[in-house]
Each structure stands twice: as C-alpha cells, then as structure tokens.
Amino acid sequence: LVMALPIFGAALQHVAVRVREFQDVIGRRVLIENVSSYVRYAESALEEWEFLAALVERSGCGLLLDINNVFVNAGNHGYDATRFLRALPSEAIGEIHLAGHAMQTDGERVMRIDTHDRPVSDAVWDLYRLALRVHGRVPTLIEWDADLPPLEKLVAEARRADALAVGRRADRMGDAELEEEIIRRRKVANIVQLRPDALDGSVDDDFARGGIL
Numbered sequence: 001l002v003m004a005l006p007i008f009g010a011a012l013q014h015v016a017v018r019v020r021e022f023q024d025v026i027g028r029r030v031l032i033e034n035v036s037s038y039v040r041y042a043e044s045a046l047e048e049w050e051f052l053a054a055l056v057e058r059s060g061c062g063l064l065l066d067i068n069n070v071f072v073n074a075g076n077h078g079y080d081a082t083r084f085l086r087a088l089p090s091e092a093i094g095e096i097h098l099a100g101h102a103m104q105t106d107g108e109r110v111m112r113i114d115t116h117d118r119p120v121s122d123a124v125w126d127l128y129r130l131a132l133r134v135h136g137r138v139p140t141l142i143e144w145d146a147d148l149p150p151l152e153k154l155v156a157e158a159r160r161a162d163a164l165a166v167g168r169r170a171d172r173m174g175d176a177e178l179e180e181e182i183i184r185r186r187k188v189a190n191i192v193q194l195r196p197d198a199l200d201g202s203v204d205d206d207f208a209r210g211g212i213l
Helices: 009-026 048-059 067-077 081-087 122-135 149-167 175-194
Strands: 030-034 061-064 094-100 101-106 109-114 140-143
Touching: 009 048, 030 094, 048 061, 048 081, 048 140, 061 067, 067 081, 067 101, 067 109, 067 122, 081 122, 094 122, 122 149, 140 149
Parallel strands: 030 061, 061 094, 094 140
Antiparallel strands: 101 109
C-alpha cells in the first residue's frame, strides 16, 4: 500500500485478493505496512487497525508495523495510538519501523508529517516500548533518509532500539555488553526457528518468534 485508501468492506476485499495473488506468484508471505495519512475518506467505515487485522486474516499476509506512522495518524485523525498497537495480531508483525516526524500548522490545524529527517521522538519511543511489551521482540529498522546526520547519531538511534529490545537502557550498557546480549538472543531465535520444541523456561516466551536487529 503506497497511499491511504477509503477503509470499508469493498476496499478490504479488493486489497486482500490482490495480496493473495501476489503471494501466490512469488511463493512467500509479504509484509504490508501501515502508511501515514493526512486525510480520512468520508466513506471509511472501519478503523485502520480493523482493516489491517482483517487483511491479515483474509490474505495471510504479515504486517510491517511503522510506529511513527501510527503516532502521526493518531494525531492527524484523533484516535488512540495505544489502541491501534494493542489491536494488531502479534503473530503477523514481521518488522517494525521507527522514524522522525515534523509538525506543520495549516490555519488552526496542526498536522504531523512523516519526514524521516530527524531523531525518533520520545512519544514514538514510548509506543515502541509498548509494542515490545504487547507483541514481543521484532526486527526493527530506523528510517532516516533526508537531512542525514553524522553516522554516530544514526548509530546512537539504532543502539537505543537494540537496548530497549533487550530490556535495558542504552546508556547503562557498554558496547561489548550490548553486542554480546544481541548475539545471544539472535542465537536463541535461530534455535527456536529450527526447533520449536527447544523452547523451555530458560528462554523468554515472547522471544520465540524471532530476534532483534
């Protein structure tokens, strides 16, 4: 999906059929991303999270959860971002994206704009923490593709995401400790993917579906 759609039954069926056809052709599941949007169609009869959950059920696709887009749309359309996150099927989420956004004023209306040109906001980091608690650890990507900062700043953003995913504050973990923990959890993820019966009390249950970046 590259643009917002009117969200109702006919649109859902239209998209689900085409996603199934595409998956059949390539022989694998695809991830559909929740996009940022700045208008809501009058014809829309479903909430965005209802549309995505139904699309997963009807097509068998996965989800690429863009948490910045959730935050942007929640502000632009007046819904609760935490409700959006909690309503998604955890087993469908194959990747998470984080990014920065800008605020733009149009008359009396303040819009959140998905820009990918600045650090992830504190509010989006808070939503990421919630996503980790609700859905478990998922491979995570920082999107920053305009007004690029020095490499050290990009690395710091990625390091923060890694630290949150392993349940620690980035400023309290040394580079070697963080890297060691990430490698350990990746190995666990690989074992579980190869042998689901290997999961026991020594491994976090919510880690069974995969590792972090």
